Amino acid sequence: xxxxxxxxxxxxxxxxxxxxxxxxxxxxxxxxxxxxxxxxxxxxxxxxxxxxxxxxxxxxxxxxxxxxxxxxxxxxxxxxxxxxxxxxxxxxxxxxxxxxxxxxxxxxxxxxxxxxxxxxxxxxxxxxxxxxxxxxxxxxxxxxxxxxxxxxxxxxxxxxxxxxxxxxxxxxxxxxxxxxxxxxxxxxxxxxxxxxxxxxxxxxxxxxxxxxxxxxxxxxxxxxxxxxxxxxxxxxxxxxxxxxxxxxxxxxxxxxxxxxxxxxxxxxxxxxxxxxxxxxxxxxxxxxxxxxxxxxxxxxxxxxxxxxxxxxxxxxxxxxxxxxxx
Numbered sequence: 001x002x003x004x005x006x007x008x009x010x011x012x013x014x015x016x017x018x019x020x021x022x023x024x025x026x027x028x029x030x031x032x033x034x035x036x037x038x039x040x041x042x043x044x045x046x047x048x049x050x051x052x053x054x055x056x057x058x059x060x061x062x063x064x065x066x067x068x069x070x071x072x073x074x075x076x077x078x079x080x081x082x083x084x085x086x087x088x089x090x091x092x093x094x095x096x097x098x099x100x101x102x103x104x105x106x107x108x109x110x111x112x113x114x115x116x117x118x119x120x121x122x123x124x125x126x127x128x129x130x131x132x133x134x135x136x137x138x139x140x141x142x143x144x145x146x147x148x149x150x151x152x153x154x155x156x157x158x159x160x161x162x163x164x165x166x167x168x169x170x171x172x173x174x175x176x177x178x179x180x181x182x183x184x185x186x187x188x189x190x191x192x193x194x195x196x197x198x199x200x201x202x203x204x205x206x207x208x209x210x211x212x213x214x215x216x217x218x219x220x221x222x223x224x225x226x227x228x229x230x231x232x233x234x235x236x237x238x239x240x241x242x243x244x245x246x247x248x249x250x251x252x253x254x255x256x257x258x259x260x261x262x263x264x265x266x267x268x269x270x271x272x273x274x275x276x277x278x279x280x281x282x283x284x285x286x287x288x289x290x291x292x293x294x295x296x297x298x299x300x301x302x303x304x305x306x307x308x309x310x311x312x313x314x315x316x317x318x319x320x321x322x323x324x325x326x
Contacts, residue, residue: 002070003033006241009057009104010077011045012038014186015119015230019075022234024048032072057100063107071111073241076104076118079156082149083191090151097155098162105166115173117240120160122180122251122293123153129291133224133257136294137178137249148194167247175240175248177233180293182252183313184230185320202267206317209267212275217261219287224257226293229313232306239302253293254306260288263310270314 006023010016020036027034036045037055045052055062057078080096101118108116124141143153160176167174189203208215233252240248258266261279268277298304308316 004031004072005033005035005067005070006073006075007035007037007066007071007107008075008077009037009055010079010119011036011052012040012042013077014184014188015182015233016075016077017042018184018230019077019234019237020045020050021048022231023238024050026238035067037066038078057103058095060103060106063103066107068111071108071113072115074104074108074113074116075237075241076101076116078104079119079159080152081121082152082193082195085192085195086197087195088148093151093155097152097159101159102162105162105172108172109166109170113172115175115241116163116166117175117177117237118159118163120176120178121153121156122178122291123149124157125178126180126289126291129289133290133292134294135251135291137251137297173246175243175245175250177236177240177250177252178293179233179252180226180228180291182230182233183227183317185317185324187324202263205264205267206271209271209277210273212272212277214278214280215264215268216280216282216285217264218282218285219260220283221261221281222259223288223290224259224292225263225288225290226253226256227258227263227310227313228253228293228306229308229316231316232308235307236298236302236304239304243302245301248297248301250298250302250304251293251295252298253295254309255293255295255299256309257290257292258310266311266314270311270318 008016008020011020023034034050036050036052042052053065055065080092124143125135125139127142128139129135163174166172190197190199205215264279
């Protein structure tokens, strides 16, 4: 019997890449090995000593490239989301988030994998936060049926339901992680809003701070948001790989809200040089989102404890940025 294998789908995406690196940095044993899988042309997995397999999850034949022996776990970070979709093509959500994830579940069944970890969107519950910013794991689904995100949210929900079917019918252990915005540094600083390419909001603020340019605080400066760092999400995933449980459903976050004003002050403090950005207020502009993720189940089940507060997150993002600029 060889080493137990953990296959990470979506490893060529930003979050997946961080997780593979996190695993390599934290696992020092000899019982498990990680296999990265994705769509992009990635070369630096070799430097980590990680095997990379190019797999299009919508093509069932591609799964033959993967090992079928000694599969312990699957980390499913693969999917398509509105932030990465130019224009609007709902068929892509169906093909990738439903058919693709069904193919992953069939791979789990055929290989007798012990468990699957899946990244869900918080789009199914985030509207609750306008009345009460604290979002709990067990809130009933509630989302708009009239936006470009609707089909996306529905496909992620259905993927969760498919996983529940495989959990109950085949005994596949399942761990679902509901994600808000995951903050990280990536060389890619744009995303899509309603199918149109825009610069990521917090990257605009960081660039303004680096250049010492004025920054406006839009809307209510006191609205709070849970600012969770990608490396804390990786910690959650890592702990769920080895926890002695058969299932879990977790909100990803810190459990702490940072006001918009404090978010901007932090960016100014960490990223400004000698010239400090002047902060002004624009109360007539639209409000920023607000939400705080209740992380109690992850704390209780996984022993999760966020390692990065807001300022240490920004400082680490700055370090990651400097690495990429060298």
